[in-house]
Amino acid sequence: MEIRLERRQTVSRRINISSRILAVLLSLPLIGLLFAAYGVNPVDAYLRIFTGAFGSPYGFCETIVKMLPIGLCAVGLTLAYRARVLNIGAEGQLIIGSMAATWVALYSGLPQSIIIIVMLLAGFIFGAAWALLPALLKSRLNVSEVIVTLMMNYISLKLLDYVVTGPWRGLTQWGFPQTDPFPSYARFPMIVGTRIHYYTLILLLASTLILYVLMKRTKIGYEVKVVGGNPDAAKYAGISVTKNILLVMLVSGGLAGVAGVGEVAGIHGRLIRGISPGYGYTAIIPAWLGGLDPLATLIASFFISGLMVGGDAIQISLRLPSSLVYVFNGMILLFIISSEVLAKYRIVIKIGGSRIWI
């Protein structure tokens, strides 16, 4: 008997999807080992995660609540990653978007009727602006966008810290690091009985659909894919690499900014220091899990959000640290990218004269 790996001629959609699901399933027992090392029964932990996220109407709604910021960031990232622009800065872009919306809500003095639309626009524009510098540095000077966007995340956190402890600290907040609450006309309505702020939900569904069509059916989507696949070929074909890098960074930054608006206007009703528990980083996982396809990424965002809601549940009941989410993120991401490579090969088992392959 002989077992060996052979390169597949074509990688079918079925293989792609099943290898990804397998990757997630395989990463869970490994994380279970860490639970055990921490002194928590892994089976118990996973049961609690599952029931916490999907076991009750409340958990299910909370999963959708978390899917709003994660999904908005993630679908934007699919566009950037398609162009091989590794924007890791959704976290910072989200924070800056939430800060822009906060300024509009509390300090702009705009009429009540237009304030929400201006908040959303400001979130998009400032989120995009926060992505502009890494985009320019990448396209003009070939500076690593990964490191620059990460540094911008740290800087945005410091800025957030500065405004909520300094100039914007709420007068009615007993010294807590947060702003005063937004007036009611600057808050997003929720679906009754839940915390789902449906303006953001509509924006999430719309942007997913738009990006899906953009990538599948338009010249822009085609150009982005060529730039990501082979920049040299793109140049020969007269496609501007610079323009496409700017485009994908601005769009992904803008959508992350909108996610930030949703968090301040939909959930907290004010700007707080902990406005994002790492949503922008978490969003990287569904983008890859969804194979950089916006629709698949939306579905993946739902499951990753469920994992986060379940994770929150066990953080409280089993007293685990909040950074647990990064263990899931890192482990799942490692398995996804490994499975992508392995999906390109088939396992061939030879017994005597017959060949069996998987």
Added chain:
Amino acid sequence: MDIAASILAEAVRAGTPLMLATLGEIYCERSGVLNLGLDGVMTIGALAGFAATWLTGSVWMGLAVAMLAGGLFSLIHGFTSISLGVNQTVSGLALAMLGTGISSLLGAKYVGLPLRESLPLLQIPVLTEIPLAGGLFCHDPVVYLGMVLSIAMWLILFKTRFGITVRAVGEKPEAADAAGVNVQLVRYLCVFLGGVLGGLGGAYVTLSYTPGWREGVMMGRGWIALALTIFSLWNPLGSLIGAYLFGGVEVLQFHLQEYGVPASLLGALPYVSTILVLVASSLGLLRKRLGAPAALGTPYRREG
């Protein structure tokens, strides 16, 4: 000691973790592997070092365990990027998340514990008398180790057979392979070495610079070290300048606070400086027509 000398002395301490991590990453990248997981590796080292010191009562044991933990942890990235040939940027990113996550999960019970042991202070006689630069010579052994390593690793990289092999593997792996070099083995060694030094750098933070373990203790030092790797033009001697410069930036924060600049804004200084340094290095690289190791980030597979 006057103020300038004391700033210099503090800068050297603050720069040491950055320098150790940068030195390791230089070898890693010279061999053709980009390890963006450095921040995670350093965090693992920081926790492993603190925990081992707490449990054994020996700082030396702590440093050794941190080095081993950092080395082993980075082998995960070695496996995915060298053996599987996956996208190294994404794999490194996953490693960074995993390292941060695992260490805060397993480190939860060490938060706030005091460090009972500390590294001994070694004053080098005569040299401490030098005006201004005397501050360089009254530190713990790890600081000196960093200085010695940056010179030794420069010698090894440019003046020895092993160094030539490492550089060949990172520039032209197929040629190195044809000459009988085991490309994958050399890369694994360099990734392991990068992890060992990253782990040591991380442990220096929790065992000496700011003793104690807490979540977020690394404050992005791994990412800064990645920028310093480029800034040093992949030359170990360059890491000496870059790391101490950044140590200086870190120390400067505390001194500027006295002038009433808000601490949160000053906290952004190292990250702003990192971006500036990246821009400066890439302008320099463009002007001198220099670049990263040619095979950086590309997996190597023998044809056929």
